[in-house]
Amino acid sequence: MSKIVKTITRIAYVFIITFGIYVIVHGHLTPGGGFQGGAVIASSFALLLIAYGKEIKFLLQNENNFSLLESLGALAFICLALIGLGTTFFHNFLANSGILFGNSVAYGVNSGDLNTSGVLPLMNISVGLKVLAGIGSILIVMMISVFEDLGGESKRRR
Amino acid sequence: MNLLEHSPALIVAIPLLTGFLTPLVSKINKKLRNFIILISLLLTLILVWNFAFSYIFPREEPFVYVFGANSPGITLPSGYKIPVRIIFEIDSIGAFMSLITSIIAFLSFIYSLEFMKKYRGLEKYYTLFLLLTAGIFGMEFTGDLFNFFVFLEITSIAACALIGFHVNKSSCVNAGFKTMVMYTVAALFFLLAVGLLYGQYDALNIGILATKINGSLLDKLALGLFITALALKIGSVPMHFWVPEAYGESPSPVSMILVTNTQASLYALFRICFTLYGIVMNTALIGWIIIILGILSMFFGATLALIQRSIKRLIAYIAISQIGYMLLGVGVGLTTLENPQLLQNYGITAMRGGIFHIFNDAICIGVLFLISGAIIYRTKIYDMNNLGGLARNMKYTAIFFIISSMAISGLPPFNGFVSKLLIYESVYKLNPLLSIIAILISIVTLANFVIVFHGVFLGPKLKKFDNINDAPKEIILPIILMIILIVISGMFPDLFLRNLVEPAVKSLINKEIYISAIGI
Amino acid sequence: MIIENFPFITCMILIIFGIYTLLFKKNLIKLVIGITIIESGVNLFLVTLGYRENSVAPIFTFASSEKMVLPTPQALTLTSIVIGFATTALMLSFVIFIYHHYKTIEIDEMRRLEKR
Numbered sequence: 162m163s164k165i166v167k168t169i170t171r172i173a174y175v176f177i178i179t180f181g182i183y184v185i186v187h188g189h190l191t192p193g194g195g196f197q198g199g200a201v202i203a204s205s206f207a208l209l210l211i212a213y214g215k216e217i218k219f220l221l222q223n224e225n226n227f228s229l230l231e232s233l234g235a236l237a238f239i240c241l242a243l244i245g246l247g248t249t250f251f252h253n254f255l256a257n258s259g260i261l262f263g264n265s266v267a268y269g270v271n272s273g274d275l276n277t278s279g280v281l282p283l284m285n286i287s288v289g290l291k292v293l294a295g296i297g298s299i300l301i302v303m304m305i306s307v308f309e310d311l312g313g314e315s316k317r318r319r
Numbered sequence: 320m321n322l323l324e325h326s327p328a329l330i331v332a333i334p335l336l337t338g339f340l341t342p343l344v345s346k347i348n349k350k351l352r353n354f355i356i357l358i359s360l361l362l363t364l365i366l367v368w369n370f371a372f373s374y375i376f377p378r379e380e381p382f383v384y385v386f387g388a389n390s391p392g393i394t395l396p397s398g399y400k401i402p403v404r405i406i407f408e409i410d411s412i413g414a415f416m417s418l419i420t421s422i423i424a425f426l427s428f429i430y431s432l433e434f435m436k437k438y439r440g441l442e443k444y445y446t447l448f449l450l451l452t453a454g455i456f457g458m459e460f461t462g463d464l465f466n467f468f469v470f471l472e473i474t475s476i477a478a479c480a481l482i483g484f485h486v487n488k489s490s491c492v493n494a495g496f497k498t499m500v501m502y503t504v505a506a507l508f509f510l511l512a513v514g515l516l517y518g519q520y521d522a523l524n525i526g527i528l529a530t531k532i533n534g535s536l537l538d539k540l541a542l543g544l545f546i547t548a549l550a551l552k553i554g555s556v557p558m559h560f561w562v563p564e565a566y567g568e569s570p571s572p573v574s575m576i577l578v579t580n581t582q583a584s585l586y587a588l589f590r591i592c593f594t595l596y597g598i599v600m601n602t603a604l605i606g607w608i609i610i611i612l613g614i615l616s617m618f619f620g621a622t623l624a625l626i627q628r629s630i631k632r633l634i635a636y637i638a639i640s641q642i643g644y645m646l647l648g649v650g651v652g653l654t655t656l657e658n659p660q661l662l663q664n665y666g667i668t669a670m671r672g673g674i675f676h677i678f679n680d681a682i683c684i685g686v687l688f689l690i691s692g693a694i695i696y697r698t699k700i701y702d703m704n705n706l707g708g709l710a711r712n713m714k715y716t717a718i719f720f721i722i723s724s725m726a727i728s729g730l731p732p733f734n735g736f737v738s739k740l741l742i743y744e745s746v747y748k749l750n751p752l753l754s755i756i757a758i759l760i761s762i763v764t765l766a767n768f769v770i771v772f773h774g775v776f777l778g779p780k781l782k783k784f785d786n787i788n789d790a791p792k793e794i795i796l797p798i799i800l801m802i803i804l805i806v807i808s809g810m811f812p813d814l815f816l817r818n819l820v821e822p823a824v825k826s827l828i829n830k831e832i833y834i835s836a837i838g839i
Numbered sequence: 840m841i842i843e844n845f846p847f848i849t850c851m852i853l854i855i856f857g858i859y860t861l862l863f864k865k866n867l868i869k870l871v872i873g874i875t876i877i878e879s880g881v882n883l884f885l886v887t888l889g890y891r892e893n894s895v896a897p898i899f900t901f902a903s904s905e906k907m908v909l910p911t912p913q914a915l916t917l918t919s920i921v922i923g924f925a926t927t928a929l930m931l932s933f934v935i936f937i938y939h940h941y942k943t944i945e946i947d948e949m950r951r952l953e954k955r
Contacts, residue, residue, distance in 0.1 A: 236340065239336045246322075249328070250384075250386055251328075270901070492937055504861070507874075514912075
């Protein structure tokens with residue numbers, strides 16, 4: 162890819178990742194949430210892979226770490242659901258309790274408070290982690306396969 | 320705090336949790352991973368049996384579990400008139416099918432410990448396997464249409480990825496792609512129908528929809544879409560083209576659990592036709608549509624199996640044919656639903672036969688897939704033309720093949736005979752021609768298995784099979800357990816019919832009990 | 840009547856285009872695109888079900904009026920989009936493997952190669 166694309170990518174991907182984290186964490190107040198924010202962050206990975214190609218060693222060699230992150234995100238989601246098993250599965254044990262995200266929500270139209278609705282932001286973060294790791298792994302594996310096809314037949318994995 | 324009261328959630332959550340743990344534990348130690356999966360599937364099996372026999376079968380009413388509420392039984396929080404949360408509603412037929420799933424998942428895992436030992440990428444295999452199991456349990460427990468769609472898609476993704484597991488063989492990858500396309504189209508039609516019903520009645524819960532539904536034009540359109548989508552997933556005949564490839568190209572333990580996946584969609588078809596649409600639509604017409612699908616599946620399944628050369632594809636066509644029996648039995652019951660006298664006369668017997676045949680089909684076709692897997696494990700040959708004379712080397716496998724093929728063809732004293740006799744007797748009273756076709760197709764099924772037995776096991780001993788012994792212990796063990804189950808359910812069918820099948824049939828016919836459990 | 844039901848007519852047209860692509864096209868990538876088109880049609884149908892006249896988005900943060908569209912179809916559509924993404928990823932992975940085996944992704948040429 163040309164010099165212009167590489168320069169703009171180097172500036173832009175930080176903003177894309179920040180926007181993605183904003184969308185994930187504010188999932189209970191504004192449109193967004195786990196999947197949407199994770200997809201935004203994964204699109205920054207796609208941008209890096211397309212602009213720089215084979216030079217992104219950070220992504221192309223860290224496939225195992227992405228798998229690990231994906232499993233951790235999924236485990237965190239299920240464990241958060243299981244902690245509420247005292248009452249029911251998926252019970253929101255942090256809402257209106259005052260501990261972590263525990264404030265009560267004002268009724269009607271309000272200016273949103275980040276510190277509300279209990280387990281939801283935590284689940285949003287774990288789902289976002291899983292989605293970005295999952296889409297990241299898919300992108301990395303497909304790009305490795307494309308580079309092998311372009312780079313010669315001898316590199317095909319069995 | 321009674322943990323057993325939360326069993327429905329635990330039964331779905333434990334395989335899911337283990338499935339997500341598997342990639343992490345695989346990096347540490349492989350034997351530890353196998354041990355953890357064994358413990359979790361055993362725990363799920365114990366939970367399912369305990370839950371079914373202490374909470375569901377003794378009582379008449381379904382068990383309701385609300386996700387995220389202040390107590391598992393609160394369907395209507397204070398001030399609400401309709402349930403707003405996702406509800407698992409388990410009645411006798413859901414429990415019956417989950418019993419079958421738990422046995423088959425456990426035995427399939429023990430089989431794949433030895434069968435898949437030599438392949439790479441096993442942590443992905445086990446993760447997908449556990450996801451598939453969790454999805455099938457979710458499909459059988461849920462009381463909410465959209466939740467059913469989500470679990471349907473979970474199982475279709477996991478199943479298709481498992482079908483294409485051997486990525487170095489082009490036929491497996493082809494089969495995986497074709498199956499994925501068919502499953503996705505079916506699920507999208509299902510979602511379209513759910514959207515149609517939601518747009519009219521503003522409810523997704525099956526119980527609430529069953530009270531509000533009237534037979535308007537959009538409802539009929541939704542029923543047509545439901546039957547098309549679910550008939551595609553079952554593999555009934557106009558849409559059966561994915562079945563031989565999916566069952567024939569996947570690894571053998573996966574073929575066994577795919578049968579259970581198919582039966583969960585069959586359960587959904589029955590739930591929609593009996594509980595959701597019930598008396599609102601003309602059940603005679605829907606019943607006859609299901610009977611015609613059943614007859615076509617029976618006929619084409621058994622006759623197309625005669626020309627197959629690969630053992631697993633032949634068993635897949637026989638599986639299509641057996642789905643026809645289940646559709647025939649329950650379809651006859653559906654035709655008589657509005658007429659209580661005919662229902663007592665032959666409708667209930669037909670439904671008993673159809674539902675008991677679900678159990679028989681899962682066990683018999685499952686063990687046939689495992690036996691063909693044992694043959695492939697030893698000889699590495701799929702094509703029947705190149706096999707022969709294996710009865711001298713693999714004695715026990717031959718005996719188990721005889722028992723299971725006699726069972727699925729409907730010969731006494733095995734369990735296939737019981738369910739097929741119930742179907743023959745009751746269908747004869749509706750229309751004698753259907754019953755005669757069913758009996759003839761049983762004979763053709765037996766002919767198929769005679770061909771396989773003669774081609775694979777009988778004959779002179781071949782030179783190239785000189786050092787082939789019988790299959791190893793871990794592969795024979797699940798086969799022996801399932802054969803014992805076949806023999807017991809054939810010798811004492813009354814035990815199974817009275818305790819398992821009768822409550823299931825009653826819960827399908829009485830839709831008021833299902834609706835009143837929600838609490839309105 | 841057509842102006843009011845325009846989104847529903849668009850859904851039907853999208854689904855019919857998708858089914859046409861599935862039935863008549865021979866390239867595997869085109870099949871995957873056809874399934875994506877059907878999916879878009881179904882998602883559009885779900886979102887349109889929730890629309891109410893003169894209503895705003897169902898978000899309470901700095902909302903401009905109390906009359907809002909239904910939020911449940913939006914949750915259903917979001918789940919459906921996620922599932923569609925996963926199935927598309929799996930189908931495209933299968934297409935990559937098929938390309939490695941056959942060096943082509945047209946169904947006719949694959950059939951000819953298999954018969955050889």
